[in-house]
Structure formats: structure tokens, C-alpha cells
Amino acid sequence: MVPEQRTDRRSLSKSPLWAAMTSWDFALLVILAVVLAAATSRVEDFAQTITLTFLLLDVVPVALMATGLTLVIITGEIDLSVASTLGLTSAVLGQLWYSGYTLELALVLCVVLGALLGALNGLFVAGLGLPSLAVTIGTLALYRGLAYVILGDRAVADFPFDWTTRAVDTIGNTGVPTAVVPVIGLAILFGITLHATPIGRGLFAIGNNDATARFSGISVGWMKFWTFVASGVMSSLAGIFWTFRYASARADNGYGLELAVVAAVLLGGVSIFGGRGDLLGVLTAVVLIATLQRTLQLARYSDEVLNLVTGSLLILSVVVPNVIAMIRAWWARRRAIDDSVPPPEHHDRRVLEGTNT
Amino acid sequence: MTRSRRRLVSGAASLAILITLAASACGGTSRDDNNDSSSGSEPESSGEADPNAPIQEGLHITFLPKQINNPYFTVSDGGGEQAVSEFGGEYEEVGPSEATASSQVSYINTLTQQGVDAIAVSANDPNALCGALNQARSANIAVVTYDSDTSPDCRDVFVNQATSDSIAKIQLKLIAEQIGGSGQIAILSATPNATNQNAWIDVMKQELKKPQYANIDLVDIAYGNDDDEKSFQETQGLLSSYPDLKGIISPTTVGIAAAARYLSSSEYKGKVALTGLGTPNQMREYVKDGTVQEFALWDPEKLGYLAAYAAAALVSGQITGAPGETFEAGNLGQYTIQDDGVIVLGPPTVFNKGNIDDFDF
Numbered sequence: 001m002v003p004e005q006r007t008d009r010r011s012l013s014k015s016p017l018w019a020a021m022t023s024w025d026f027a028l029l030v031i032l033a034v035v036l037a038a039a040t041s042r043v044e045d046f047a048q049t050i051t052l053t054f055l056l057l058d059v060v061p062v063a064l065m066a067t068g069l070t071l072v073i074i075t076g077e078i079d080l081s082v083a084s085t086l087g088l089t090s091a092v093l094g095q096l097w098y099s100g101y102t103l104e105l106a107l108v109l110c111v112v113l114g115a116l117l118g119a120l121n122g123l124f125v126a127g128l129g130l131p132s133l134a135v136t137i138g139t140l141a142l143y144r145g146l147a148y149v150i151l152g153d154r155a156v157a158d159f160p161f162d163w164t165t166r167a168v169d170t171i172g173n174t175g176v177p178t179a180v181v182p183v184i185g186l187a188i189l190f191g192i193t194l195h196a197t198p199i200g201r202g203l204f205a206i207g208n209n210d211a212t213a214r215f216s217g218i219s220v221g222w223m224k225f226w227t228f229v230a231s232g233v234m235s236s237l238a239g240i241f242w243t244f245r246y247a248s249a250r251a252d253n254g255y256g257l258e259l260a261v262v263a264a265v266l267l268g269g270v271s272i273f274g275g276r277g278d279l280l281g282v283l284t285a286v287v288l289i290a291t292l293q294r295t296l297q298l299a300r301y302s303d304e305v306l307n308l309v310t311g312s313l314l315i316l317s318v319v320v321p322n323v324i325a326m327i328r329a330w331w332a333r334r335r336a337i338d339d340s341v342p343p344p345e346h347h348d349r350r351v352l353e354g355t356n357t
Numbered sequence: 358m359t360r361s362r363r364r365l366v367s368g369a370a371s372l373a374i375l376i377t378l379a380a381s382a383c384g385g386t387s388r389d390d391n392n393d394s395s396s397g398s399e400p401e402s403s404g405e406a407d408p409n410a411p412i413q414e415g416l417h418i419t420f421l422p423k424q425i426n427n428p429y430f431t432v433s434d435g436g437g438e439q440a441v442s443e444f445g446g447e448y449e450e451v452g453p454s455e456a457t458a459s460s461q462v463s464y465i466n467t468l469t470q471q472g473v474d475a476i477a478v479s480a481n482d483p484n485a486l487c488g489a490l491n492q493a494r495s496a497n498i499a500v501v502t503y504d505s506d507t508s509p510d511c512r513d514v515f516v517n518q519a520t521s522d523s524i525a526k527i528q529l530k531l532i533a534e535q536i537g538g539s540g541q542i543a544i545l546s547a548t549p550n551a552t553n554q555n556a557w558i559d560v561m562k563q564e565l566k567k568p569q570y571a572n573i574d575l576v577d578i579a580y581g582n583d584d585d586e587k588s589f590q591e592t593q594g595l596l597s598s599y600p601d602l603k604g605i606i607s608p609t610t611v612g613i614a615a616a617a618r619y620l621s622s623s624e625y626k627g628k629v630a631l632t633g634l635g636t637p638n639q640m641r642e643y644v645k646d647g648t649v650q651e652f653a654l655w656d657p658e659k660l661g662y663l664a665a666y667a668a669a670a671l672v673s674g675q676i677t678g679a680p681g682e683t684f685e686a687g688n689l690g691q692y693t694i695q696d697d698g699v700i701v702l703g704p705p706t707v708f709n710k711g712n713i714d715d716f717d718f
Contacts, residue, residue: 045470054466153549157484168488246459248485250550255457297467303425303454 024269024321025281032288039295046298049175057168057245059290060179061086061238061254063283065261066268067190068234070282071227073265074194076207076274077125077132079228082235083257084143085117089239091147094156094249103163110236117143118232122225140258147251156249167244179241186234191279203227207274263310264289267317289313406682410674416446418668420661421464421478423505424456427583428636429610429657430479432718433504436661437477443687444669449473456548456583458482465489469496475668477661478512479504483552487511499671503664504657505552506699513671513678514698516664518655519705521553524608525560527653527705528633529570532604535630535650539572540603543595545616545633547583547609557608576602581612588615596625607633613652617643637708637716644713651709658718660702663689667700 039046065082072079089110096106117139124135169178194200205213206220214220243249268285270277292313293306420437422430434450441448451468453460458481466489468476476493480486480502490500490511503516518524532542544561546554558578565575579595581588588611596602596619607613613635620626620643627647635652643649666686667676676682678698686692692700708716 045472048470050466050470054463054470058463148549153551153555155482155484155550164488242459245488246462246482246485247488248458248482250458250482250485252457252548252550253459256455293463294467297451297463298470300449300451303452303460307454 025278025284028268028281028284028288032284032291035288035291035295039291039298043295043299046295049173051294051298052175053168053170053177055287055290055294056177056180058294059286060177060183060245061242062257062260062264062290063183063286064186064234064238064241065231065257066264066282066286067187067279068227068231069261069265070268070270070277070279071190071194071203072132072224072231073270073272074203074207074274074277075224075227076210077224077227078136078262078272079118079121079132079231080136080258080262081117081121081139081143082231082238082261083254084140084147085114085232085235086239086242086254086257087251088117088143088147088150089114089236090243090249090253091151091251093240093243094154095150097159097249098156103160107240110240111233114232114234114236114239115229116232117236118229119225121232122228125228126221126224144251144255151249151251154250157247159244159247159249164244164247167241179245186237187279187283190230194279199223204275207271207276209275260289260310263314263317267313269317269321271321272318285317406677406679407674408676408683412444412669412675413673414445416441416444416475416669416672417473418446418448418475418477418665419468419473420448420450420452420664421461421468421476422450422452423461423479423481424583425450425452425454427456427611428639430504432636433657433661433664436658436663437665438661439658440662440665440669440687444666446474446665446669448665456481458485461486462489465493469493469498472496473498474672475499475501477501477503477516477664477668478507480507480552481505482550483507499668501664501668501671503660509697512698514667514676514694514700516660516667517699517701518657518660519702521556521560523704524634524653524655525557526564527707528557528606528608529561529564531632531651531653531707532606532630533570533573535632536573536603538569541574541576541599541601542604542606543577543579543599543602544575545579545581545588545591545595545605545607545609545612547581547612549580551583551609554608561606581607581609581615583609583611585611585615588612589619592616592619596623596629602629604630604632607631607635609633610635610639610654613649614639617648621646621648634705635708636718637713638718640708641713644708644710651707653705653707655702655705656716656718659689662687663692663700663702667692 065086069079069082092113093106093110096109097103121136121139124130125132167179170176171178194203202213202218202223205216205218206223210220239253242253264286265282266272267289268277268282270282289310292309296306296309418441420434422434424430438448451464453464461478461481462485465476465486469492476498478486478500483506486507490507494500500512501514501516502512504518506515536542544558546558562575564570565573576599577595579591581591592605592615595605605616607616613631613633616631617640620629620631631649632652634654636654640649640652663686666684670676670684671678675684676694678694680694680696682694683691694700
């Protein structure tokens with residue numbers, strides 16, 4: 001396809017370094033680096049080890065949920081019930097402990113519960129073919145409601161001290177919470193599954209065009225079903241962490257958190273239409289949002305400003321790739337006319353191109 | 358093939374940045390130590406209380422309400438601001454836009470890092486803030502809870518607006534008077550897990566068992582989540598579900614204002630009694646147009662004022678939080694710390710047509 005004599009400009013745009021520099025992940029990392037550099041030099045009290053601790057403790061539950069949700073969104077579906085699953089898990093964990101179950105057993109039951117809650121979403125979406133937006137808005141309300149049915153206005157708080165301290169423990173003097181280790185482990189597991197296995201390729205194929213995926217022998221229904229189960233399990237893990245971190249099991253735990261999770265996944269470069277995105281970008285976005293919030297708070301900006309910034313980032317993350325794609329398309333047409341050669345094909349999803357291909 | 362190479366390069370670049378970031382985060386530790394030593398000079402908590410110690414100059418006192426832009430907390434924190442300016446300190450108010458415990462934790466962490474002298478906090482959860490508050494206290498920050506307490510072991514003192522008992526009883530007494538001692542009543546509360554409201558509702562339930570309330574029947578408790586719209590709808594719901602309803606108690610300022618707004622424009626105006634806890638400014642028009650006869654509240658401005666003085670007294674070493682210690686709270690006079698480190702503001706005020714214009718909050 002590519003003609004023999006290429007101009008310098010085009011060979012530059014084809015070089016791997018250039019591709020890396022223009023990738024969304026890289027852009028996010030640069031923004032994160034800029035924010036960190038600015039915060040370290042300009043914001044009083046930011047450059048402390050404890051900042052890292054507080055920041056990462058805030059990151060853990062969002063990262064867990066975002067990791068599960070990434071799989072769901074890559075198939076072109078959505079799961080808005082993640083934070084309610086967190087809340088319900090927390091309520092159930094509290095109730096089980098209150099009724100005298102051992103914590104070990106309660107934790108296992110909670111993870112099973114997460115899988116079941118995800119499976120219910122999966123059943124409606126994949127089994128009955130209902131739109132995931134409608135289904136998971138329903139379960140968002142349903143699971144939160146169940147949490148209130150179970151725990152009502154009570155809070156269970158008498159968890160053993162060593163469990164609650166373990167949740168906020170740090171690795172030596174590094175300031176890095178120990179809870180980060182299993183999160184990284186899970187992220188690697190999910191990352192490998194998504195980016196280096198046939199399962200992952202199947203998920204992307206479904207997101208790009210699920211009819212084509214079906215015809216090429218991928219069991220679209222089952223794969224979607226399992227992504228919801230994965231999302232449910234990750235949310236229940238977030239619920240367990242949340243309960244111990246705040247030493248308080250309550251029905252309103254994680255209330256409204258689904259927005260932060262969806263924002264992180266989209267800002268991480270995952271297309272809301274499915275078929276495009278990667279986990280590194282998502283996790284970078286999770287850290288970026290948490291860092292921005294921590295920084296703004298330390299710099300004494302009010303909660304409204306925090307919300308404005310998060311909201312704007314979400315809009316930008318949807319708008320910018322689309323604008324870039326439009327500019328690229330226009331540029332390619334111009335060149336095609338100038339050089340009388342056909343424009344190069346765009347098939348690399350990691351390079352900034354917004355539209356759903 | 359090119360694709361995997363690109364990924365490799367982008368991955369390597371990303372890794373390099375992450376390492377740089379990690380290094381920069383670690384490099385900052387020395388600042389931490391500096392901060393500790395600068396704030397470590399205060400003669401705080403650990404020692405004996407000296408009631409004659411002067412209030413220190415330039416104290417940095419931060420108010421952390423349950424939620425910012427909530428009219429009630431705007432008033433109480435305003436009282437705090439006045440007190441802080443009286444003793445020449447530095448006042449600040451921070452807080453979440455959603456009334457959740459986890460977002461308060463994040464603010465407490467921030468204040469701990471900033472090394473303020475004292476935090477006055479109204480807790481969204483009695484336990485969830487404990488870890489963060491104790492971390493703040495170990496960094497030599499005095500912690501005063503006001504309006505809503507945490508577990509006693511997570512703060513130095515609690516400034517209580519009035520005892521649960523007196524608040525619950527006055528509301529029940531008012532509604533009983535207004536419905537003539539018999540009939541169905543309902544409660545329109547805040548969120549289902551609001552610490553205060555639940556404590557008051559428990560007292561009311563106990564109180565209702567007494568013979569003088571034998572003819573009063575509590576039929577339902579609705580939750581307006583301290584949201585105007587939701588409270589409005591819940592009022593509507595109560596009135597249509599219970600056609601014989603004689604009165605509503607709304608022990609929350611958001612709830613009572615929404616309920617009054619609904620009643621004043623409905624057929625129930627003047628027929629269904631409404632009382633509870635409200636602010637004079639919100640309730641003025643409904644008291645004047647006859648929707649509401651009487652309601653109660655402590656003066657939140659004094660609450661914030663007292664909390665600020667308690668914080669200053671703690672930092673300055675006048676009190677340590679032990680029962681029996683006394684301190685002067687500006688124009689409110691002397692207060693004594695009671696059991697569990699509780700400081701009680703005083704009995705609630707009842708507002709009606711006669712006195713409502715004397716108050717502006």
C-alpha cells in the first residue's frame with residue numbers, strides 16, 4: 001500500500017517513537033508528570049511521603065472497579081452498578097460479621113456475592129439482550145436499595161483492629177499502602193488477559209463489531225456475561241477494602257462513586273463505543289484524577305472546583321480524540337490531493353483516533 | 358510487528374516516567390520532617406490543663422462541616438469564624454459537597470498534611486473518620502466535634518448543641534400541643550443513617566410510650582435525605598398515604614422547610630401541623646402565613662462559636678478534654694466539660710410568631 005518514495009514527514013509519522021509519543025497513554029503520563037511536578041513545586045505540603053499514602057488509598061477502590069469496568073466497556077457495554085455493588089458488599093460484610101461469621105468466611109461469601117451480582121447484570125444484558133445502560137441503572141438502584149434493606153441505618157464498625165489497620169498499612173517507610181500490591185497483581189492479570197490472550201482479542205472484536213465477532217466464532221454472549229461477572233467481583237473486592245479502610249460497613253459506602261470510575265475509564269482512552277482502549281491508560285487516568293483531586297484539595301480549592309475539573313476532564317477525554325481524528329482525516333485528504341497518493345490506512349487503535357472504527 | 362514495537366517503546370517511555378514520578382514523590386520526605394518540627398512547639402493536650410493559660414495568637418482553626426453550602430453549617434461555621442476573629446486566629450472552612458464520611462476523611466488527611474492547629478468537624482459517620490482523626494491528633498492537631506459526634510476516643514471534645522433528650526422531647530411536646538394531644542403523626546427525617554436524627558427518633562419512640570402521649574400514633578418515618586426535592590415529595594407521599602395524618606415532625610432544617618413549602622400551598626395548610634427543627638430565616642414566611650405555629654432549634658451560630666473557643670482552649674492548654682475542666686467561651690461565658698468530653702451548648706430555643714423576628718440565621 002505504502003508507496004516506495006515516502007516524504008520525511010510521513011516516515012516520521014510512521015516511526016514507533018512518534019506513535020508512542022502521540023499515544024493517549026503517553027499523553028496521560030505526560031499530563032500526570034506535569035501535574036505532579038507543578039504540585040511538588042507549587043503546592044505547599046504536597047511533597048510528603050504521606051501524600052503518596054493518602055493518594056494511593058483513595059486510588060485502590062477506584063482502580064479495582066475501573067479494571068473490571070474496562071473489560072465491560074471494551075465490549076461496548078457499560079456497568080453503572082459498580083459502586084452499588086461496592087455498597088451492597090460492604091453491607092453484607094458488616095451483617096455477616098455482626099451475625100457472628102468469621103471474617104475469612106465472610107470475605108469469601110462477599111466475593112461470591114460480587115460474582116452473582118455481576119452475573120445478574122450479565123444475564124440481563126448477554127442472556128436477554130437488554131441494553132446494559134438500562135439494566136445497570138436498574139441494578140444501581142436495586143443493589144443500593146438491597147444494601148439499605150440489609151443494614152438499614154446501622155453501621156457495623158467493630159471489625160478487628162488488625163484487619164482495619166492492615167487495610168491502611170504501608171510497605172515499610174515508602175508510604176505505599178500494602179493494599180496496592182494485590183491491586184497491581186490483579187491489574188497485571190487483567191492486563192495480560194485483555195492484551196495478550198485470545199480472550200482479550202475476542203473482547204476487542206466484540207466491541208468493534210459484535211456481529212462480525214459472532215460470525216468469526218466468538219461466543220459473544222458468554223464473553224459479555226463473564227465481563228460483567230469480573231466487574232462484579234472487582235467491585236466486591238473494592239467493597240471489602242472500603243469497609244476495612246474506613247472501619248465502617250454501611251449501606252451508603254461508595255455512594256456516587258460510579259461516576260468517578262466511568263470517568264477514569266473513559267479518560268484512560270477506552271472508547272465508550274467499545275473496541276478501543278487499554279488498561280495502562282485506565283490506571284494512569286485513575287491515578288491522574290486522584291492526584292488532581294489531592295492537589296486541588298491541598299491547594300485549598302473547594303469541592304465544587306474538584307467536581308468541575310473531573311467533569312471537564314471527562315468531557316475532554318471524549319471530545320479531544322474525536323477532534324484529533326477529524327483533523328487527521330482532513331490532513332490525510334489534503335495530502336492525498338497534494339501528493340496524489342492514497343492516504344495511509346489507520347488501523348492502529350493505540351494512536352490517537354477518536355471515532356469508533 | 359510495527360504495532361508491537363510501538364507498544365514496547367510507549368511502554369518503556371511510560372515506565373521511565375513512572376520511575377521518575379516515584380523518585381520525585383520519595384524525594385519530598387525531608388519537607389515532612391520540617392513541618393513536624395515547626396508544629397511541634399505547641400504546648401498541647403498531653404500536659405496538665407491550665408485554665409489561666411491565655412489563648413494563643415494566630416491559631417489556625419479549620420471547620421469541616423458535614424457538607425458545604427448547607428445553610429445550617431454556613432450559619433454555625435459563621436459563628437466559628439466570629440469567635441476565631443475575636444481571639445485573633447486564622448479561620449477556614451473546607452468540606453465535601455456530598456455529605457459522605459469518605460470525602461470527609463480525605464479533607465481530614467489534607468488538614469493533617471497542612472498542619473493546622475485544630476479541626477472542628479461535624480461527623481458524617483461516628484466510626485469512619487476515626488483513623489484519619491487519630492492520625493491528625495498524633496500530628497498534634499486538636500480535634501473538636503460539633504453537631505455530630507464521633508466515637509469519644511477519636512476526638513478531644515464534643516460540643517453538643519443540646520442533649521438528644523431535650524431536643525427530642527421539645528419536638529414531641531410541640532406537636533402534641535399543636536394536634537391537641539391525639540391523632541396520627543409521622544416523622545420526615547434526613548438520611549436513614551444520620552446519627553443525630555436517629556438518636557432523636559429513638560428518644561421520641563421511647564417518649565411516645567408515656568401515658569401523656571397514649572393517644573398519639575407514630576405511623577411512619579420518611580427519609581428526605583436532606584434533599585429539598587426529595588423531602589418535598591416525601592411530604593406529599595405521607596399526606597396521601599395517611600389521610601388522617603394530624604401532624605409531621607421534621608427534625609432536620611432541610612426537611613421542615615420543604616414540608617412547610619408543600620403544606621403552605623396545599624389543602625392541608627393549617628390543618629396538618631408541622632414542627633421540628635428549622636432556622637428562623639427559612640421558616641419565617643410559613644410561621645407568618647400560619648402553616649407552622651412553633652418549631653425549635655438551638656442557635657447554630659452559638660454552636661460554631663462555642664466549638665471554636667473549645668478548639669482554642671484545647672490548643673492553648675486551658676483544657677485537655679477531661680471532665681470537670683472549665684474554660685471561657687467569649688460572650689457565652691463559662692463552660693464545663695462533662696463526662697466523655699462533652700460540652701453542652703444549652704436547651705433549644707422555641708420560635709413562633711412572637712419572637713421569630715428577633716433572630717436572623
